[in-house]
Amino acid sequence: MKVVTFPKSLFKLHFKIFFFIGFGLRILCFFFPPIWEDDWARYLWEGNLIRNWISPYEFPPNHYFRESLDASSIEILSKINHPDWTTIYSPFILLYFSLFSYGFSTFLLKVSYLFFETICFSIVHKHKTNHLILLYWLYPIFIKEVYINLHFEVLLVSFFWVFYTFLEKKNLKLSASIFGLLVHIKFITSIYGLLFLPYLKLKTIKKKSIVGIQVFLSLCFGFSLFFLIYFIFFPNSYDFGFSNLHHFGGTITFNQFLEPIWNFFFSMNLRSFPFLFQFLLLFIYLFLTLREKNRSKRFFILCQKHDFYFYFGYFLFTILPVVNPWYFLVLVPLLVTSRSQSVLPWILVANLQLSYLTSIRLNFPFQFFYEIPRPILILEAILSICCIFLYFRQIFILLYNLSNISNMTQKG
Numbered sequence: 477m478k479v480v481t482f483p484k485s486l487f488k489l490h491f492k493i494f495f496f497i498g499f500g501l502r503i504l505c506f507f508f509p510p511i512w513e514d515d516w517a518r519y520l521w522e523g524n525l526i527r528n529w530i531s532p533y534e535f536p537p538n539h540y541f542r543e544s545l546d547a548s549s550i551e552i553l554s555k556i557n558h559p560d561w562t563t564i565y566s567p568f569i570l571l572y573f574s575l576f577s578y579g580f581s582t583f584l585l586k587v588s589y590l591f592f593e594t595i596c597f598s599i600v601h602k603h604k605t606n607h608l609i610l611l612y613w614l615y616p617i618f619i620k621e622v623y624i625n626l627h628f629e630v631l632l633v634s635f636f637w638v639f640y641t642f643l644e645k646k647n648l649k650l651s652a653s654i655f656g657l658l659v660h661i662k663f664i665t666s667i668y669g670l671l672f673l674p675y676l677k678l679k680t681i682k683k684k685s686i687v688g689i690q691v692f693l694s695l696c697f698g699f700s701l702f703f704l705i706y707f708i709f710f711p712n713s714y715d716f717g718f719s720n721l722h723h724f725g726g727t728i729t730f731n732q733f734l735e736p737i738w739n740f741f742f743s744m745n746l747r748s749f750p751f752l753f754q755f756l757l758l759f760i761y762l763f764l765t766l767r768e769k770n771r772s773k774r775f776f777i778l779c780q781k782h783d784f785y786f787y788f789g790y791f792l793f794t795i796l797p798v799v800n801p802w803y804f805l806v807l808v809p810l811l812v813t814s815r816s817q818s819v820l821p822w823i824l825v826a827n828l829q830l831s832y833l834t835s836i837r838l839n840f841p842f843q844f845f846y847e848i849p850r851p852i853l854i855l856e857a858i859l860s861i862c863c864i865f866l867y868f869r870q871i872f873i874l875l876y877n878l879s880n881i882s883n884m885t886q887k888g
Contacts, residue, residue, distance in 0.1 A: 491610070498613040499594070505623035506586050512832045516626040517555035520580045522563050523573030524549075531710040532563035532570060533717055548580050564717045564724055566661050567706030569628060586623055589630045593622075596634035599641055600812075608812045617826050621802045629805040632658060632665055636809040643671060648687065649694040656698025665806055667789040671813075674776040724798070730846055731799040731831040733856040751864055752791035758871050759784060765878045781815040782871065790824060794860075801828035818870070820863045827863070830856045 510516050522532040537559035545553065553559070563570065576588040600609065612618065622630040635658050642651035655672075658665040676688070703716060735745040763775050779785065789807045793799065804825045811821050833852050835842035840849055 494610050494614065498619070499590075501614070501616075501619050502590050502623045505619060506583055508624045510582075510625045511620070512834075512837055513625040513627075514555050514557050516582060516585075517552050518557070518563070519573050519585065519626060519628070520577045520582070521549075521552050521556060522565070522570055523575075523577030524552075524580065526570055526574035527578070529709075531713045532565075533710070533713045533715060534562065536560050536562045552580050561720055561724075562717065564720045566702070567716060568657065568661050568702040569631075571702065571706065572628070572631070582626060585626055589622055589626075589628075593630050593634050596637040600637040608814075611822070612808055612812050615808065615822070617801075617829060618805055618808060621805060625802070627802040627805070629662075629802055632662060632806050633809055635661075636665075636668065636806075639668065640671070640809070640813060643675060646675060648672070648675060648691050652691040652694035653698035656695040657701070658698075659695075660699045660702060662806070664789075664793060664803060667785065667792065667806070667810075670785050670788070674773070725796070729797045731801075731828070731848060731853075731856075732797075733799070733831070733848075733853045733860065734794070736850055736854050737857050737861070748791045748794040752788075752795070754868065755787060755791060758868070758875070762871070762875060762878070765875060777815075778874070780813075782874065783811065783814055783816045783818060783821055783867075785810045786814070786821045787867065790821070799828070799831070801825075801831055804828055818867070820867055824860060824863050827856055827859045 518537070521537060525532050525535070537553055537556045540549075540553060541559075565573075572588075573585075576585045578584060597609075597613065618630075618633075621627045635654055639651050639654040639658065642648075642654065652672075655665075655668055658668060672691070676684070676691075706716070707713060732745060732747065734747055738744065738746045759779070762778065763771065766774050766778075786807050789810065790804065793803055793807075796803075807821070808825065830852055831848055833848065834845075835847045835849050836845060838849065
């Protein structure tokens with residue numbers, strides 16, 4: 477299954493038209509309220525706390541329930557989920573919210589997203605003028621999650637374009653600094669670290685060690701910079717939400733769409749571990765199948781061509797206890813930078829939108845607030861498994877073809 481593509485000449489000729497369509501859709505979404513989503517309320521509330529020199533790491537929202545507040549503050553406070561928890565967001569994100577949440581305005585935050593994304597998009601467009609960039613720019617799931625539901629994954633994707641541009645120019649220190657900032661903002665962006673591997677292959681061990689140390693120090697700088705800045709402003713903050721994040725992952729589960737399938741066959745939820753195991757075995761075998769000459773280079777080319785980075789991230793994210801659909805937006809840039817023409821990854825990301833159909837929103841009986849009806853989970857699982865099996869079929873065909881070529885070479 478391949479993405480419908482445009483002729484190269486048509487793409488270049490009408491790129492501005494497609495760009496302004498995507499730009500217009502984003503502006504149109506400014507005027508829509510969030511759809512079945514409430515994270516934005518915490519964004520605005522915690523940004524307001526920062527502006528008042530109060531650290532969201534120290535005081536949870538319910539701390540203010542008994543205080544005398546204005547109508548706007550009460551409305552925002554009433555929409556925050558888990559009000560007994562302090563924040564789990566990174567210092568960079570909290571400082572960003574403080575700059576663009578004045579007056580509890582979602583409009584201002586959306587404008588900042590669009591400004592930041594457009595600038596970073598213009599950077600990558602100069603280097604990657606292909607239909608996949610167009611697909612990302614017009615992708616309705618991305619537009620909806622960012623410009624209607626206000627999820628800040630747009631910042632991660634935007635920083636990715638800067639990171640990848642430096643990486644392609646082989647400026648490893650700057651790209652490592654941006655990568656460190658990405659990991660600082662959200663740990664799941666660690667998946668981008670795989671893109672470093674093709675660029676770290678050096679001829680001498682001494683040079684490799686020096687470059688490795690420089691890259692590591694740059695990464696540490698990017699990761700820790702905003703922790704230090706935040707600590708200067710709020711010296712009483714030590715935890716930075718790490719304990720809450722650990723507690724969040726240990727006590728809450730959401731959208732475990734594979735659980736009904738595994739429960740039918742077994743007594744435990746295996747999540748996506750079996751698929752990840754088979755996926756890794758296939759690519760290990762792929763690596764061993766290639767001829768030794770230029771094996772690593774050819775392997776990385778095949779990984780890029782067959783969406784290895786996307787699927788590896790997808791399987792890792794679906795192992796998490798909380799499988800929120802907007803997490804997977806960080807995998808979209810990996811599709812743009814790949815050489816793949818497959819539509820399957822885009823379907824997998826869109827399929828996760830079914831998780832918004834919770835029992836309470838469908839007026840079904842429910843045991844807990846974010847419960848998803850079993851039929852919805854099964855539908856989500858079936859669509860996901862179908863896409864995964866089609867993808868595995870592609871890899872099996874690739875391995876079969878490579879084996880035939882290898883046998884013909886040996887006979888010759």
